[in-house]
Amino acid sequence: MVRGIMIIAAAVLIWGAQLSLSQADDGKNLFIDKCGKCHRSGGEAPVFAPSKFASGQWERFFKREKHKRKKDISSQFSAEEIESIKKYLMLHAADSDKPEAVGLK
Secondary structure, three states, rough: HHHHHHHHHHHHHHHHHHHHHHHHHHHHHHHHHHHHHHHOOOOOOOOOOOOHOOHHHHHHHHHHHHHHOOOOOHHHHHHHHHHHHHHHHOOOOOOOOOOOOOOOO
């Protein structure tokens, strides 16, 4: 009985981790496709990579809705898309295990 519960708990943890990674992959694609419209070489906004900031800085950026201060694009993103982009940026932030320094070109 206990072993069965442990197996189920392990399966749930693995599934949750895969879901988070999948969401981060979706976030990367969204970041490239949607954010890249402005944040690429020759775009109207600076080029940047997830590793430009630490995860806490990304957290504050989204919590304070800082993008709205310069250009409000919130109507172009669903709540799920914003969460996916945020997760991607935080998983590859400067202080993460896998910082990603490649910006949009």
